[in-house]
Amino acid sequence: MNGTLIDGKQVAARLRDRVAKSVAALPSAPTLAVVLIGDDPASQVYVGSKIRFTRETGMRSIERRLPARTSQPDVVETVRALSADPDVDGILVQLPLPAHIDSAAVIAAIDPAKDVDGLTQASAGRLMLGQPGLRPCTPTGCVILAKETLGDLSGKHCVIIGRSILVGKPAALLFLEQNCTVSVAHSRTDNLPVICRSADILVPAVGRPNLVKSDWIKAGACVIDVGINRIDDASRKSGSRLVGDVDFEDAEAVAGAITPVPGGVGPMTIACLLRNTVLAAYARRGLDVPDGLSI
Numbered sequence: 118m119n120g121t122l123i124d125g126k127q128v129a130a131r132l133r134d135r136v137a138k139s140v141a142a143l144p145s146a147p148t149l150a151v152v153l154i155g156d157d158p159a160s161q162v163y164v165g166s167k168i169r170f171t172r173e174t175g176m177r178s179i180e181r182r183l184p185a186r187t188s189q190p191d192v193v194e195t196v197r198a199l200s201a202d203p204d205v206d207g208i209l210v211q212l213p214l215p216a217h218i219d220s221a222a223v224i225a226a227i228d229p230a231k232d233v234d235g236l237t238q239a240s241a242g243r244l245m246l247g248q249p250g251l252r253p254c255t256p257t258g259c260v261i262l263a264k265e266t267l268g269d270l271s272g273k274h275c276v277i278i279g280r281s282i283l284v285g286k287p288a289a290l291l292f293l294e295q296n297c298t299v300s301v302a303h304s305r306t307d308n309l310p311v312i313c314r315s316a317d318i319l320v321p322a323v324g325r326p327n328l329v330k331s332d333w334i335k336a337g338a339c340v341i342d343v344g345i346n347r348i349d350d351a352s353r354k355s356g357s358r359l360v361g362d363v364d365f366e367d368a369e370a371v372a373g374a375i376t377p378v379p380g381g382v383g384p385m386t387i388a389c390l391l392r393n394t395v396l397a398a399y400a401r402r403g404l405d406v407p408d409g410l411s412i
């Protein structure tokens with residue numbers, strides 16, 4: 118390939134090391150509470166990795182696994198109890214929730230001081246207002262990868278494709294915080310390839326395999342592919358494989374730097390969750406942000 122491969126696994130491992138050092142400097146280990154409702158296989162895998170890495174960095178994790186039929190009031194009560202528990206520093210509610218449960222009501226029951234996914238109204242408001250707070254994990258991971266690759270991001274044109282609450286919108290605000298000039302493209306955007314070609318940093322967060330081709334990318338641009346899509350692949354034992362939103366083989370010849378899928382943004386999402394948990398623990402103990410964890 119012409120450009121640099123951005124190794125998200127390596128950047129995430131370094132961030133986890135810094136998290137582990139910050140954990141070790143505390144008199145008592147922070148605790149992350151994970152709430153999983155139902156038995157969605159992908160959610161089980163994600164939760165398993167999150168718990169494993171939480172423990173590897175020296176933190177405690179507690180789990181609340183509830184059956185898919187659990188009523189909305191019972192889920193809200195579970196989250197409220199964790200919010201009120203002085204021993205819990207972070208609360209992660211694994212999404213998506215079963216259809217009969219109102220996610221917004223469950224998220225509203227998370228104490229913003231423990232909102233390690235950065236999803237509550239308070240966290241979103243603080244991000245919007247430029248006030249300190251817990252930021253959503255995946256977009257934070259994108260910013261860290263871009264800074265690792267390019268250094269100072271001031272003045273760079275960042276084009277984000279996607280405007281979801283989970284990724285696109287917070288990513289726009291986080292890149293703005295880094296003094297980027299930000300464009301947000303979405304499903305109704307006209308001339309999408311032209312807009313993408315003007316990006317110094319291109320962040321596709323759509324969920325469409327191979328949407329972004331080489332002729333959408335400015336030569337030398339930094340491409341941070343958030344998409345995770347499972348496609349059929351008869352050559353694999355499993356019959357499928359994961360790809361991003363970028364046609365990687367096509368794009369790597371043009372991009373200056375590009376993340377692979379898997380092994381790019383995914384590992385950063387978990388590392389940023391751990392970072393948020395330790396940040397929440399420091400803030401709850403009245404301590405300043407530990408060295409090495411500022412962005």
Ligand code: NAD
Binds near residue numbers: 384
């Ligand atoms: P979403 O479905 O909520 O949002 C998708 C966005 O893409 C929408 O804003 C929509 O306007 C836009 N869009 C749809 N079709 C488009 C098109 N043809 N052209 C331009 N824009 C289009 O999805 P999401 O939750 O934001 O996730 C996006 C992708 O990122 C998914 O593949 C998801 O699996 C992945 N994801 C990855 C991580 C990670 O850790 N790597 C975390 C979260 C989400």
